[in-house]
Amino acid sequence: MGKIALGTSREAAEPDCIRALVVEFITTFFFVFAGVGSAMTANKLDSGLLGLFAVAIAHALVVAVMISAGHISGGHLNPAVTLGLLVGGRITVVRSILYWIDQLLASSAACFLLQYLSGGLSTPIHTLGAGVGSVQGVLWEIILTFSLLFTVYATIVDPKRGAIDGLGPLLTGLVVGANILAAGQFSGASMNPARSFGPALVSWDFTDHWIYWVGPLIGGGLAGFIYENFFIAPTSHVPLPRDDDAF
Template sequence: MSKDMKAAESYVGLSELTASTNLWRALCAEFIGTFLLVLIGCGTILQFKPTAAPSIVAISLAFGLIVATLAQAIGHVSGCHVNPAVTLSLFVTGDCKLIRSCLYIVVQCLGAMAGSAMLMVATPSDFQGNLGATAPHADLAPAQAFFYEAVLTFLLCFVIHGVCDAKRKDIKGSAPLAIGLAITACHLSGIKYTGSSINPARSFGPAVIKNNWHNHWIYWAGPIIGGLVAGLIYKFIFKVPKDEEDSMDF
């Protein structure tokens, strides 16, 4: 194989389709993970009593905890992206090949749709509302919502790159916990602004099931831009260089 062909293969990852069953196991993990994320996270948002509206803290903890626990359960299989913005952020750093990235995004969206559909089936019609769909605050301009989603997703992906950097030897705690706490922090700040999606698939599921596409572009463009910027900044500025790997001792 020529040098150019090897370079193309390292970028595209075509061999992953035939080399082993790992990719198919990973796709199953991403589907199940996104399904559970949407079902449980969005289920927390639904209000069954007029006087018992879910608090921002409860919603934030639900999303943070479900992602942290899923990362423990399926992180070794697929990396537990369960988020197209995370997948694309890892793609630009070279940690996820093109074919794997495309397939991940497809199954993440399918998992989100299935999770939202299951939530609708399991919830009495009077309490379904919009199935936890995200929407900007009424007084927020679309550009403001886009910016906030981008910044929040930047934080999430920046933390993911930091705690998952294989060359770091100073991390003593739990990477899934750190990621879950980052999601909780994003939601605590962002729910009142945009609903704090920070995940295109999470917004896509309820939008499909309820056929509500108002300002939906925000929840793709914002998180994807934020994730891409986070990946590029971490790769070219903060990633541990090879010559520092052996000298790190904190």
């Protein structure tokens, strides 16, 4: 069973952690920049279903590329992914907190820059679709994020991934795109608190925002716990630094 490792405050000053944080910031920035930018373009063109498809494709492509480019940090791009890996014992609590701060700052910076570059165009926030209640929205986000983390574990983390080795970033991008097509008109298909936070902050509109924290974090944490403890053999677990700090 994967155990949660606390880590220590010294971890933040280690060169490998600093490099990982820089890479995580850069990759999350470009992920949000492309993702939110595509949504802004779709809104401006008022392109309906075609716009939703374009947004899904943009997210799928940028997720695949940024996960690959972010191999130094792991290319999480997402607090829910970080939480899933934390629950699975793949990252320490200290580094997880640093990643979460990093991801939120990167998302905010990307959205502020998009607002400036677009001449003040509003950044569309994630909100529930017509007729969708809060409980339904949370359930949507739990299910979508569970599928995302399950894919991350099955195609990137699992040492027994076999013939799909190396295809993990692409497959993860594809599941993100598919989920946006499936649920974009219902819950907004965030799957990512950082992706929702930047636009909400810049627009100063936090309508339904809590849903995009509760749903993804539950779904991500649950997927990480289940996959790590039921599908990955304990002997294949890669020990974390300072594993004696774990509990």
